[in-house]
Amino acid sequence: MPEGHILHRLARLHQRRFAGAPVRVSSPQGRFEAGAAAVDGRSLTRAEAWGKHLFHHYSGGAIVRVHLGIYGQFSEFDVRDGAVPEPVGQVRMRMVGAEYGSDLRGPAACEVIDEAQHADVIARLGPDPLRTDADPASAFKRIAKSRKAIAALLMDQSVLAGVGNVYRSEVLFRHRIDPYRPGTDVGEGEFAAIWADLVALMKVGLRRGNIVVVRPEDDHGAPAYAPGKPRTYVYRRAGEPCRVCGTAVRTAELEGRNLFWCPSCQTG
The missing domain is CATH 3.20.190.10 (MutM-like, N-terminal)
Structure with missing residues (x-):
């Protein structure tokens, strides 16, 4: 999608x-x-x-x-x-x-x-990171009250609008956050960093027309998960070595969508 x-x-x-x-x-x-x-x-x-x-x-x-x-x-x-x-x-x-x-x-x-x-x-929609009128405080307010996994909350369009599976998986990796951590355990500063990163990453996607999420220092030559697709840290890389630590990337289904994460890097 x-x-x-x-x-x-x-x-x-x-x-x-x-x-x-x-x-x-x-x-x-x-x-x-x-x-x-x-x-x-x-x-x-x-x-x-x-x-x-x-x-x-x-x-x-x-x-x-x-x-x-x-x-x-x-x-x-x-x-x-x-x-x-x-x-x-x-x-x-x-x-x-x-x-x-x-x-x-x-x-x-x-x-x-x-x-x-x-x-x-x-x-019915949450704030959109690509809109100048977005109010991220309204998203954090909902996240801070929910025991649902942060990975599920980031995909909930009533919490955040426009974030899909790629950005969800990648931003959680970039901030070393366990995707199953409850929203109630996500700090305001952590969410502010996630929001700022989403704004920056999605602006790149808007400008270039493709998703760019891997930092240059972490891009060690592992190919994209498929021809013509973005190079990612964890998304669609189940079983492949993490670009940072080498641990095999894991996958599981969460609320009907496939989730990807590194069990070693994402423990925070």
């Missing part, structure tokens, strides 16, 4: 490509036909991301909410020559502007909502 920096990159791209002008919106697949008709021909006033949600705000107050889920993705095409390509595959939503178009396939959610519903979605 895409992590938050991907949604912020999409929001920035769509802001550049479509904002300030009418957009032709359709649903070649048919599953978003009524929603597409509600915004077709309206001007896109802004695109924004909060956590793993992407919002397209249109003139008149209608908002398209997209959650990519596991399989969702946007693809882009150029229409500056006047030619609009035929849709390929199951395109849930097609956007066509003056110079570019974009096709959305396989999202978990694609719907038109109003301002009140938009506010309800935001109210």
Whole structure:
């Protein structure tokens, strides 16, 4: 599932490509036909991301909410020559502007909502490390009251928005924190350091388009867990030697998601 920096990159791209002008919106697949008709021909006033949600705000107050889920993705095409390509595959939503178009396939959610519903979605989400209006104190308040494992809390979108399995596993390793430690045992200073690291790491992801989490001094040449994937400390490296101490990385399922950690380094 895409992590938050991907949604912020999409929001920035769509802001550049479509904002300030009418957009032709359709649903070649048919599953978003009524929603597409509600915004077709309206001007896109802004695109924004909060956590793993992407919002397209249109003139008149209608908002398209997209959650990519596991399989969702946007693809882009150029229409500056006047030619609009035929849709390929199951395109849930097609956007066509003056110079570019974009096709959305396989999202978990694609719907038109109003301002009140938009506010309800935001109210259910925790602070997003990539938003300038984020309040990390609200996340720590929830963490400090919970006996759940910190690894589970970091993935809870109502606690922190936009953090996925890669950033969760990696930031806990970078701060040498046992992923099973209860939230009540995480100090305010420790959380402040985690938050600051997430902000810095996710900004790199936003800027570069890929996840960079391994410090240069720890990058001893062990390959990424798969071609084209990020080099990580523990994520998807179960059974491989820890980049720092050489202990075999462990994995276990926690609340339906695979967790990765080093049992030697992460004892604090």
